[in-house]
Amino acid sequence: MRIDSPGLTTDLDLLRLQGSTVTDHGDHLVVRTDANPTFWWGNFVLVPTEARATEVDRWVARFEQEFPEARHRAIAFALAGGDTDAWAGHRWEVDVDVDLATTDLPLPAEVPPGIPALRAGSSPRALSSDDDWEQSAQVGARDTPEPQLEERLVFERRRVAAQRELADSGRARWFGAFDGDRLVARLGIVRLGGLARYQDVVTLASHRRRGLAGALVRAAGQWAFEDPAVRQLVIVAEDGGPAIGLYRRAGFVEVARHVGVSRPPV
Structure with a gap:
């Protein structure tokens, strides 16, 4: 089954590298990550069309057939548009993601005057130690309500373990901005042949608007382009979200563009 979105195709490549299976059923794909069953977008159905009002029941039933033990529901559509209101009307969350790409090294972000980037002596660097990776999991679980925090940390630590294996293999690198010893922003990038895909761009609310994400995006791009096979950098952002302007600048x-519809655990 053909998928043209570079964001989705690199998503699938990354998932396969981390041990997920992708099964082609002709008119849809089933993506399964047995090592992390609570990873919504590691356990989902991918449809190559836009969302259609007449197919809500069909794809919900297909997901439930494939994932009978799952508490969440997650279905991706490779094309934007369609009748997403039909899904929203059934109380599904609808997200439109935008694939962005460049063949050039990203430009550095502008920092508002008078705002320090980081404490003196601190700088962005690659994650390496056990503490670095544990802090990355903690950053991933930021803002999680206390009753759900333990479960979220299990998920984040499983995901971080897979990311660390990728980094150890040489295919990827995760970068962090540290304020003293504290990780305050991080992202990853993975080389996938001619493309390099950014992953998990996060900056803590306390350290936003300091140019940290932009500095990490540029540092990761520099590393990716050290491989002469890499011709293009790919990043995915939520339509209308705060990050998309940064990437465009x-x-x-x-x-x-593509669409994801989901329902939280019930």
């Missing part, structure tokens, strides 16, 4: 341009 850094030189990324929109190349595709």
